[in-house]
Amino acid sequence: FTSGGSEANILGMYLLRKVTGKKYVIAPKTAHFSFVKAENLGIIKLKFAEVDERLRVDPDSVESLIDNSTAGIIGVAVNTDAGTIDPIEELNELAHAYDLYVYVDAALGGLLLPFMKVLGREIPKFDFSLERVAAIGVDPHKFGLVPPPAGMFLFRKNFSDNIAFDAPYYLGNRQYTIVSTRPAWPPVAFWAVIKALGRRGFVRLTEKCLRMTSYARKRIEEEGFEVPIEPETIIVNIKVDNPRKVAMELKRKYRISVGISKKLSSLRLVIMPHVNEKAIDRLLEALNKLLDKR
Amino acid sequence: FTSGGSEANILGMYLLRKVTGKKYVIAPKTAHFSFVKAENLGIIKLKFAEVDERLRVDPDSVESLIDNSTAGIIGVAVNTDAGTIDPIEELNELAHAYDLYVYVDAALGGLLLPFMKVLGREIPKFDFSLERVAAIGVDPHKFGLVPPPAGMFLFRKNFSDNIAFDAPYYLGNRQYTIVSTRPAWPPVAFWAVIKALGRRGFVRLTEKCLRMTSYARKRIEEEGFEVPIEPETIIVNIKVDNPRKVAMELKRKYRISVGISKKLSSLRLVIMPHVNEKAIDRLLEALNKLLDKR
Numbered sequence: 001f002t003s004g005g006s007e008a009n010i011l012g013m014y015l016l017r018k019v020t021g022k023k024y025v026i027a028p029k030t031a032h033f034s035f036v037k038a039e040n041l042g043i044i045k046l047k048f049a050e051v052d053e054r055l056r057v058d059p060d061s062v063e064s065l066i067d068n069s070t071a072g073i074i075g076v077a078v079n080t081d082a083g084t085i086d087p088i089e090e091l092n093e094l095a096h097a098y099d100l101y102v103y104v105d106a107a108l109g110g111l112l113l114p115f116m117k118v119l120g121r122e123i124p125k126f127d128f129s130l131e132r133v134a135a136i137g138v139d140p141h142k143f144g145l146v147p148p149p150a151g152m153f154l155f156r157k158n159f160s161d162n163i164a165f166d167a168p169y170y171l172g173n174r175q176y177t178i179v180s181t182r183p184a185w186p187p188v189a190f191w192a193v194i195k196a197l198g199r200r201g202f203v204r205l206t207e208k209c210l211r212m213t214s215y216a217r218k219r220i221e222e223e224g225f226e227v228p229i230e231p232e233t234i235i236v237n238i239k240v241d242n243p244r245k246v247a248m249e250l251k252r253k254y255r256i257s258v259g260i261s262k263k264l265s266s267l268r269l270v271i272m273p274h275v276n277e278k279a280i281d282r283l284l285e286a287l288n289k290l291l292d293k294r
Numbered sequence: 295f296t297s298g299g300s301e302a303n304i305l306g307m308y309l310l311r312k313v314t315g316k317k318y319v320i321a322p323k324t325a326h327f328s329f330v331k332a333e334n335l336g337i338i339k340l341k342f343a344e345v346d347e348r349l350r351v352d353p354d355s356v357e358s359l360i361d362n363s364t365a366g367i368i369g370v371a372v373n374t375d376a377g378t379i380d381p382i383e384e385l386n387e388l389a390h391a392y393d394l395y396v397y398v399d400a401a402l403g404g405l406l407l408p409f410m411k412v413l414g415r416e417i418p419k420f421d422f423s424l425e426r427v428a429a430i431g432v433d434p435h436k437f438g439l440v441p442p443p444a445g446m447f448l449f450r451k452n453f454s455d456n457i458a459f460d461a462p463y464y465l466g467n468r469q470y471t472i473v474s475t476r477p478a479w480p481p482v483a484f485w486a487v488i489k490a491l492g493r494r495g496f497v498r499l500t501e502k503c504l505r506m507t508s509y510a511r512k513r514i515e516e517e518g519f520e521v522p523i524e525p526e527t528i529i530v531n532i533k534v535d536n537p538r539k540v541a542m543e544l545k546r547k548y549r550i551s552v553g554i555s556k557k558l559s560s561l562r563l564v565i566m567p568h569v570n571e572k573a574i575d576r577l578l579e580a581l582n583k584l585l586d587k588r
Contacts, residue, residue, distance in 0.1 A: 003297050003443065006474040014335055034474060037459050041308055041472070042336045080463060141475065148477045149297065149443055165331050169374060169553045169562065171541055178335070178472060180300040180328060181435065183442045247465055259463045268463065 001187050002177050004151035005107030006034035008137030010178065011153045011163070012103035013038040015135050016072035018162045019101065026065045027074040028057035030081055030263065032105055035074060044071060054229055055082040055263065059090040066094070072101040072134070077126040078109030081261040081268065083235025085109065088126040088133070095132035102133045107151070108270075110138030112233060115206035118199075134159060140190040143205070145197075145273065150186035153177065205273045209234045213271045216280045223284050228264045237266035238287070246290065254286040295481050296471050298445035299401030300328035302431030304472065305447045305457070306397035307332040309429050310366035312456045313395065320359045321368040322351035324375055324557065326399060329368060338365060348523055349376040349557065353384040360388070366395040366428070371420040372403030375555040375562065377529025379403065382420040382427070389426035396427045401445070402564075404432030406527060409500035412493075428453060434484040437499070439491075439567065444480035447471065499567045503528045507565045510574045517578050522558045531560035532581070540584065548580040 002008045009032060016025055025044045027035050029051050039046045047070075050061035062073060073095055075088040088104060095102045104126055106113070117123040127136065135155035141148040153176065155163070164174040197205070216236045220227055226239040240246045243260040247267060250256045259268035269275075269283075296302045303326060310319055319338045321329050323345050333340045341364075344355035356367055367389055369382040382398060389396045398420055400407070411417040421430065429449035435442040447470065449457070458468040491499070510530045514521055520533040534540045537554040541561060544550045553562035563569075563577075 003473040004475045006472060010335075010472065017336070033459070033461055033463075037472060040459060041304075042311070139475075148475050149473070165327070165334060167327055168556050169327075171538065171545065171554070173538075178300060178304065178331060179297040179443070181298045181433075181442050244465065244467075251465065260465070262462050 001182070002137075002151035002153045003149040003179050003182070004141060005032065005105065005137050005139050006037065007178050008107065008139075008151050008153040009034040009103075009105055010038045010041070010043060011176070012074075012105070012135045012137060013044040015155060015159055015163050016101055016103055017044050019134065019159055020071040022069050022071035024067075024069045025071050025074060025103075026062050028076055028079070028086055030055045030057070030079045031074055031076055032080050032107070054084045054232070055079055056084050057086045057091070059087055059094060062091065063094055066098050066100070070098070070100055072103060075102055075104050075126065077104055077106040077113060078233050078235075080108070081235075081263050082229045082237065083108075083231055083233040084229070085113070085124060085126065085232065087124065089124055089130060092130035092132045100132065102130070104133055104136045106136050107139040108142055109233065110136065110152075111140065111143035111202070112206055112209070115203045116210070116233070118203050119207055119210070128154075128156070140186065140193070142272070143209075144190050145193045145205075146186055146189045149183070150190060209271050209273060209275075212275050212277070212280070215277055216269055216271060219280055219284055223288060225287075228266055234271040236269045236271065237261055237264050238269070239264070239266050240291070241265070243267055246287075249290055250283075250286055253290065256283055256286055258283070295476070296431075296445035296447050297443040297473050297476070298435060299326065299399065299431050299433050300331065301472050302401065302445050302447040303328040303397075303399055304332045304335070304337060305470070306368075306399070306429045306431060307338040309449060309453055309457050310395055310397055311338050313428065313453055314365040316363055316365035318361075318363045319365050319368060319397075320356050322370055322373070322380055324349045324351070324373045325368055325370055326374055326401070348378045348526070349373055350378050351380045351385070353381055353388060356385065357388055360392050360394070364392070364394055366397055369396055369398050369420065371398055371400040371407060372527050372529075374402070375529075375557050376523045376531065377402075377525055377527040378523070379407070379418060379420065379526065381418065383418055383424060386424035386426045394426065396424070398427055398430045400430050401433040402436055403527065404430065404446075405434065405437035405496070406500060406503070409497045410504070410527070412497050413501055413504070422448075422450070434480065434487070436566070438484050439487045439499075440480055440483045443477070444484060503565050503567060503569070506569050506571070506574070509571055510563055510565060513574055513578055517582060519581075522560055528565040530563045530565065531555055531558050532563070533558070533560050534585070535559070537561055540581075543584055544577075544580055547584065550577055550580055552577070
């Protein structure tokens with residue numbers, strides 16, 4: 001267990017460096033800012049690969065960046081800006097061909113995509129069934145319904161000696177995380193959620209989120225706003241000029257919090273299980289008032 | 295706010311490197327293992343200075359390690375093993391003389407030492423009143439009575455541009471921590487504790503911890519065990535053979551958790567506000583049974 005996706009992503013970078021002894025990691029241009037944190041901290045160096053019009057990484061661009069200083073490739077299973085999924089299977093093939101490893105940032109998608117698959121959506125593989133996937137980050141404090149801090153850093157067991165930290169004054173004298181003292185309740189809470197919801201409960205939640213995503217998309221367009229990228233999972237964007245300013249005014253005047261995407265010049269809605277029609281309608285009403293007045 | 299001391303210490307190392315552009319940091323041999331985490335991660339490199347018989351760093355040894363690759367010096371205000379305090383004032387003087395900065399790990403002491411001073415104990419300076427102290431880590435989840443995760447990373451404001459991380463999709467688009475999403479309640483809880491206890495409440499708690507420390511020391515010796523280092527703050531050690539094994543048996547047979555010190559070959563009691571006479575007596579009874587039987 002980690003504090004969340006950032007800690008997991010940074011540990012993933014640490015794993016790629018330690019296992020290969022190399023320093024360069026190839027990341028999609030759309031990768032989460034925590035990978036830049038890992039670079040700033042000095043853990044790895046990043047080379048950024050191009051993405052397609054749906055912000056999915058382009059495997060040809062990734063391949064063109066591979067050289068003998070490459071430690072691995074980052075794939076994102078549900079990216080932060082557009083909610084699309086990198087072609088992890090193709091990254092896995094590249095990793096196989098060049099003897100590299102893949103780290104998958106599934107903070108957002110790890111507890112969503114498997115249930116979308118059950119619902120009949122076509123979901124590409126992104127997990128340990130791909131042999132070059134060395135580690136995956138998944139956040140139970142997103143679709144696992146656990147309050148933060150609740151992240152997971154999953155890694156293949158054969159790497160464990162490489163990435164353990166000594167913790168001499170604890171009885172379990174090894175750690176696999178950056179944070180040392182941490183609350184004990186997040187794994188317990190996650191276990192309780194799993195027991196309470198079961199697979200069926202997670203599928204139902206996922207269905208609700210997808211339904212709300214469709215609803216949001218429909219309503220946004222009804223109100224005359226542009227959705228810059230057709231939603232593939234549970235992120236819907238609303239194109240606006242100066243999204244940071246709009247988001248700040250939404251917060252100040254209407255106490256509504258939305259994210260933003262600089263890349264898409266948009267407000268960024270992440271449709272989590274608590275989002276309902278009313279919340280979406282309220283946002284659009286506020287947005288209309290705000291933009292009319294300007 | 296951070297997740298705790300480890301995140302703060304790692305950020306402290308990041309600050310020393312970023313502000314100076316240099317990679318080597320001088321740490322007491324007794325420094326917390328989180329500094330080794332920072333080294334493993336590749337953030338800095340450590341040179342270890344010798345410590346005296348009370349496990350306080352030796353300023354002469356620190357000085358002998360300074361060269362033009364030195365980014366800074368770590369001082370520990372209440373070290374993990376013995377509960378003693380590094381001579382931070384002397385480290386500050388060295389830093390001044392060689393144009394370096396000091397990072398103070400006050401995870402344990404930050405919310406204890408100021409109140410010990412009020413109680414008339416002689417406490418050396420360890421805070422921003424020393425001009426070369428660039429940053430300090432303090433854990434409200436230790437003597438601040440807040441549940442984990444609750445750490446603080448305090449740094450001089452003029453360094454803030456150097457050590458900010460970009461967080462593009464948040465409205466407040468800068469972060470000063472490794473962890474990104476984090477719970478909002480720890481600072482609120484800490485504020486509530488401060489309001490509820492006030493300075494007088496903290497002084498009273500500190501007094502209780504010191505009284506319990508004296509009680510523990512007295513009782514340990516009454517039972518014929520050796521206390522390898524006279525307690526200076528709130529850590530009491532009990533010399534035993536094979537402390538890890540003893541601690542594990544205490545846990546397994548009596549459900550009593552104690553830390554250990556490899557350096558002192560001892561069980562390590564940290565006298566927090568919840569520790570009372572009964573707990574200490576119970577531990578010693580269990581320990582007597584355990585060691586008689588072997």
